[in-house]
Each structure stands twice: as C-alpha cells, then as structure tokens.
Amino acid sequence: MxxxxxxxxxxxxxxxxxxxxxxxxxxxxxxxxxxxxxxxxxxxxxxxxxxxxxxxxxxxxxxxxxxxxxxxxxxxxxxxxxxxxxxxxxxxxxxxxxxxxxxxxxxxxxxxxxxxxxxxxxxxxxxxxxxxxxxxxxxxxxxxxxxxxxxxxxxxxxxxxxxFKQLFEKGLVYRGIKVMPYSTACATPLSNFEAGQNYKDVQDPAVIVSFPLDNESGVELLAWSTTPWTLPSNLALCVNPDKDYVKLQDKSRDRVFIMMECRVSSLYKSPDDYTVLKELKGKDLSGLSYKPLFDYFIALKTSRGAFRVVCDNYVTEETGTGIVHQAPYFGE
Structure with a gap:
C-alpha cells in the first residue's frame, strides 16, 4: 500500500x-x-x-x-x-x-x-x-x-x-482482635471499600494535650489529636525523626512545651508570646518517657515500655503540633 x-x-x-x-x-x-x-x-x-x-x-x-x-x-x-x-x-x-x-x-x-x-x-x-x-x-x-x-x-x-480447612490444619489460622468499621444497620463489619462509600468531609474536633516528661521536671510534650475519645487508651507519642522541634517557654502560662518548630505559629499568634529555649531534632526525643493522662494502663509502662516517644515519618508539618497521640487499640 x-x-x-x-x-x-x-x-x-x-x-x-x-x-x-x-x-x-x-x-x-x-x-x-x-x-x-x-x-x-x-x-x-x-x-x-x-x-x-x-x-x-x-x-x-x-x-x-x-x-x-x-x-x-x-x-x-x-x-x-x-x-x-x-x-x-x-x-x-x-x-x-x-x-x-x-x-x-x-x-x-x-x-x-x-x-x-x-x-x-x-x-x-x-x-x-x-x-x-x-x-x-x-x-x-x-x-x-x-x-x-x-x-x-x-x-x-x-x-x-x-x-480454609487446609490452612487450619497447617496451623495458619488463628483467632485475633482487629478494629473494624461496623454497620449498626446491617449488624456486621464493613470492608474498607464499603466503609468508604459514604465518605464525607466534615469539621473534625481536635484537642491539644500536654504530657509531662518523667525525667525533666516542668517540661511537657504538646500532642495533637482529632480523636479525643481515644485519649484514655494512649500508649505512646509519635514524632518525625527528621524534623526540627523546639523547647519553648510559654510566657502567659509560665510553662515549658516541646513541639515541632514549624507548627509554633499555628499555636501562638505572636513570637512575643514565647521564648525558644532549645532546638532539637525529632530523633532526639525518641525513647523519652512521660506521665500518662490516665492510669488505666500504667502497668504497661514497666512491663511493655509504654508511654514513650516513638518516631515515624508519617508525622507531617501540615497539621497539629508535630507530636501525635497514639492509641493502638483504636486503629491499625
């Protein structure tokens, strides 16, 4: 052709x-x-x-x-x-x-x-x-x-x-606990797909809570959470190991807080409201222990190493204080 x-x-x-x-x-x-x-x-x-x-x-x-x-x-x-x-x-x-x-x-x-x-x-x-x-x-x-x-x-x-029987006989099936979205109308757990079908953007409640450090009297970690009802089950606080954090003196409250440096402006309207005492990286906070808000799981502090600061890159600079409250029983 x-x-x-x-x-x-x-x-x-x-x-x-x-x-x-x-x-x-x-x-x-x-x-x-x-x-x-x-x-x-x-x-x-x-x-x-x-x-x-x-x-x-x-x-x-x-x-x-x-x-x-x-x-x-x-x-x-x-x-x-x-x-x-x-x-x-x-x-x-x-x-x-x-x-x-x-x-x-x-x-x-x-x-x-x-x-x-x-x-x-x-x-x-x-x-x-x-x-x-x-x-x-x-x-x-x-x-x-x-x-x-x-x-x-x-x-x-x-x-x-x-x-399923073959898996069971090989010892690969076990009974465990997993948090699942639940439909009260259907009286059954939902898949992630089903749970997301009615996804809506809503105004979310948020709280900022202070957690006093064990080994540094008068110093508190400022954590942010959009799920305040999970605070009784708090077991850890999470920071980003690679981000910059500050220890600052709150002039109006006469208290010392630790939070992510770039999030300070979201909490304080003016630099005159605080004094930066020390700059540090998130990884410098790793392993620090703190006093829990509630004593429901206080026994886990010594037996399982609970109520300590852990690190993960999922903590972002966009929202909150750069310190995220962790309640493992309420999520993955």
Whole structure:
C-alpha cells in the first residue's frame, strides 16, 4: 500500500469495532484456547467484581492489566484459561434487595422469610451481566463469559471451605482482635471499600494535650489529636525523626512545651508570646518517657515500655503540633 491508498481520515473507534467483529467471526479467543490446550497451564485468578453494579473506570483499568498479563503468558507458550467471575455475596446484594422491598431490618426479613429473601437476592445478581459482557468485549479483552464462576455456586463455596480447612490444619489460622468499621444497620463489619462509600468531609474536633516528661521536671510534650475519645487508651507519642522541634517557654502560662518548630505559629499568634529555649531534632526525643493522662494502663509502662516517644515519618508539618497521640487499640 502506498500513500495514495491511505484514507484521508481514520475513525479509530470504527476500526476497533471492525477488529472485534473479525475476532467474533473467527471465534478467535476460543480457537486460541483450543490450539494451546496441550501446553503447560498458566493459572490466573481473576478477582470478581460485585454483580450488582455496572462497570466503571476502575474495572476497565484492572481488566486491561489482567488482559495484558494473560496475553503475554499465552505468547510465552502457556495455555491460559480465563474465566470471568462474579462476586454475589455480601452487603451490596442485600442492600439492593432491601431498597427494592423497603426492608429496614431483620424483622422485615423474618416476615418475608429467609428462603424467600435469598431467592430475591439470586434474582438480581445477574441483572447487569449483559452490560458487563458488552463493555468488556468492547475494550477488546479476551475472557470466557459462558463458563464463568460465581461465588454463590456451591462448588465455589465448597472449594473456599476446603482451602480454609487446609490452612487450619497447617496451623495458619488463628483467632485475633482487629478494629473494624461496623454497620449498626446491617449488624456486621464493613470492608474498607464499603466503609468508604459514604465518605464525607466534615469539621473534625481536635484537642491539644500536654504530657509531662518523667525525667525533666516542668517540661511537657504538646500532642495533637482529632480523636479525643481515644485519649484514655494512649500508649505512646509519635514524632518525625527528621524534623526540627523546639523547647519553648510559654510566657502567659509560665510553662515549658516541646513541639515541632514549624507548627509554633499555628499555636501562638505572636513570637512575643514565647521564648525558644532549645532546638532539637525529632530523633532526639525518641525513647523519652512521660506521665500518662490516665492510669488505666500504667502497668504497661514497666512491663511493655509504654508511654514513650516513638518516631515515624508519617508525622507531617501540615497539621497539629508535630507530636501525635497514639492509641493502638483504636486503629491499625
């Protein structure tokens, strides 16, 4: 083909659709799988989306990456089975059913009957499957929709229980404690994704609390917290090891505080309100012990080394005092 044979313009979307139609005519994906059936297998687990919603940008991005991985494996001489999956469990399905049937709590489910409620959940699980298939095929991804897997299939659930049993018998399962977001309406813990679905920017309460040092009479660490209700469980204070801190004399209160140097202006309106007594790095504060606000966990001071200053780079210069109150039981 020379330059004279080229069209004056090309519609890339039309060309993409032409290629997709050609692949469908040739049954290219299934044919490629048949041709590679005797090759070594490349196992690829495709994490399933929720079956109750339409595909969005995040699904398409992840799907494109998965398609690249599996196509590359095929080109390297492997047989790659690719089965689309559906996540049919969890709150999204129940939430949709609750909206449709005006269910507000367990008493409404009891009136309907658990079996009938489960049937309603099954009915809506695959209502978006055709739209998913259209979108996924339109972006050119090769994957098998006809032999899909669904988490509601007994065979799938049994395989999960089998895998869990193997882990349990090898001593890899243990009972522990973890702080989780909790839905009072659904009476169940939430995943991080579910907890973030109703994320809102709100005005946050914040307090500045002083913690007297043990070995330096009259000197206090100024800590900042947006979760004052966690202060009874305080076990440590955290500073940034690489940032500059100051020990200053508060003239109006006649007290000595330690805080991050660049945050002083957020606490004091004028330099005349304080006198800098000493400059130091955050790492210089590491290991200092202080008096706790409450004595609930005082025994941990000697047995576990609680109520000391620790260092971490997550402490920033943007907010607070540069000293962060730590209550491990209330977070990760």
């Amino acid at each position: 020379d330059g004279d044979d080229l069209p004056p313009s090309i519609s890339f979307p039309e060309e993409e659709e032409n290629i997709i139609r050609l692949h469908e005519k040739l049954d290219a994906f299934q044919t490629s799988c048949k041709l590679s059936s005797k090759r070594p297998s490349y196992t690829f687990y495709d994490g399933p989306p929720f079956a109750t919603g339409l595909p969005h940008y995040g699904h398409l991005l992840a799907g494109t990456i998965k398609d690249i991985v599996t196509r590359f494996a095929y080109s390297q001489g492997y047989h790659v089975e690719r089965h689309f999956g559906w996540d049919c469990h969890g709150l999204p399905v129940e939430y949709e059913v609750d909206k449709i049937h005006n269910i507000t709590g367990p008493h409404d489910v009891e009136k309907m009957g658990v079996a009938a409620y489960n049937d309603k959940c099954r009915e809506i699980v695959m209502r978006y499957s055709s739209q998913w298939k259209t979108v996924v095929q339109r972006i050119g991804r090769w994957i098998d929709f006809e032999n899909d897997y669904r988490t509601m299939y007994p065979s799938f659930m049994e395989s999960v229980w089998w895998a």
